[in-house]
Amino acid sequence: MSAPSSTIATLHSVAELRAQVRRWRAAGERVALVPTMGALHVGHVALMEAARKQAERIIVSIFVNPTQFAPTEDLSRYPRTLAADLEKASGAGVDAAFVPDVAEMYPDGFATTISLTGPALGLETDFRPTHFAGVATVVAKLLLQAAPDVALFGEKDYQQLQVVTRMARDLDIPVAILGVPTVREADGLALSSRNVYLSPEDRAAAPALHRALAKAAADIRDGRDVDASVEEARQSVVAAGFALDYLEARHAATLAPLAARSEGPIRLLIAARIGTTRLIDNLAV
Template sequence: MTSTRAIRTVHSVAALRDQVRHWRTDGKRIALVPTMGALHAGHVALMDVARAKADRVIVSIFVNPTQFAPTEDLSRYPRTLDSDLDKADSAGVELAFVPDVAQMYPEGFCTTISLAGPALGLETDFRPTHFAGVATVVAKLLIQALPDVALFGEKDYQQLQVIARMARDLDLPVDVVGVPTVREPDGLALSSRNVYLSREDRKAAPALHRALTAAAMRIGRDAITAPAIAEARAAITAAGFDLDYVEARHAETLAPISSSEEGPVRLLVAARIGSTRLIDNIPV
């Protein structure tokens, strides 16, 4: 029941800042977990790390329209606010910031963040406006809440690197922390979009993680990335996916990398099965 929740919910930047100001006065360390709702165990893992790193935890719940292209699933994106608040409350989160579009993008809003570096390639080749929308809304949330630490899942690894680079470049006073991907027992990375998978597609979906794991093992043995990536591409296609990309990148800069001797390697994949686009990544 809503009335039994300990978590406080606010809808305006003014109310968010008022609560943060009180916590700051009391000397509290603050963590922020930005989300688009449809919370699952992966989000709860972020909240658990946030609780370990701070005295007070804020979860933002906002389906950000600027990171969706006109052809993408903004209208279909799952919205489960009551369940989300229950999960956040059970995880010990003190405050939920739940703004509407008008609060985040008031009339006349016309500012976005221009990106390069880790934002180039991979997702940008298929969703060219995506990271500008992500970076803009995350920058706003970090400025609105001014947390000491902000938690992001490694499942969206390129997003994590883009946000970390943005925070450094703009001197935002926040520690951006990545939290390892939470998986189903068969290896499928938890995602709010997994609810779109048909029964048959769900059975096939773990092939992404299996292909990445096999590629990581081969690169670990042979160092060269190209043969392992070719094998992964063939395995993913054979499993019934339409592949957008599977690549080996430098784990920090996300620059293309041809050998593990050039630096730490991250393998990243995006592919569609049925009507659902899945992404995943693992370290080598």
């Protein structure tokens, strides 16, 4: 909606964030929020570019949220590249980066989380039971702290997108939630901050996830049985060297299980591990 800014403000407190947003509001400007955990890549830049079409002012939040990591997960290993992140965000025309610390987001005595059902049931929560409670809580806080007109999320984390969309609707948070298509490497691998963990051998095998989804989606569109198409895709992923957590066909809006093509729009979703890295992906049918 406007030309990109050449400078970026770095805000560390909710008070600073709200003061900045008030100034933009007083000037009659729309505000977009892009929530991230940092380690920004081309996929994040695509979110920022999409945000530019929605609002005059863009905020990127950079916060590695501890409440969405289980004790056995990679919180300490998650890449933290703040200086590079700020440079990328500034280059993409972002106006402000909200970079709170853990104490700012979860002050002493913090005791509230959001309880979820609906699209949060199954898939990721079968393997990471507390994950979406942490995601929903921090996203709700960011939406209330920044009070943007629109918040943008990547479709790579498709279940997260549906959970956040449902949460904002159910809690009457007056922010439009917008999904942005997954950005991929030339060989189909979905961009992710965790891709840096892949060894050269694992990186060479990683595109098998997208190939399996693409073939299953094409088979289902051609009229093949959903269960048979999904099972063949599972076998191809395992044959490529992955340990499969899940590969499922779900209703694209509700993420409810389904079997027949006629039951609604379908989304294929996958999570699988290779080496030390867990990858997720999804594809519309």
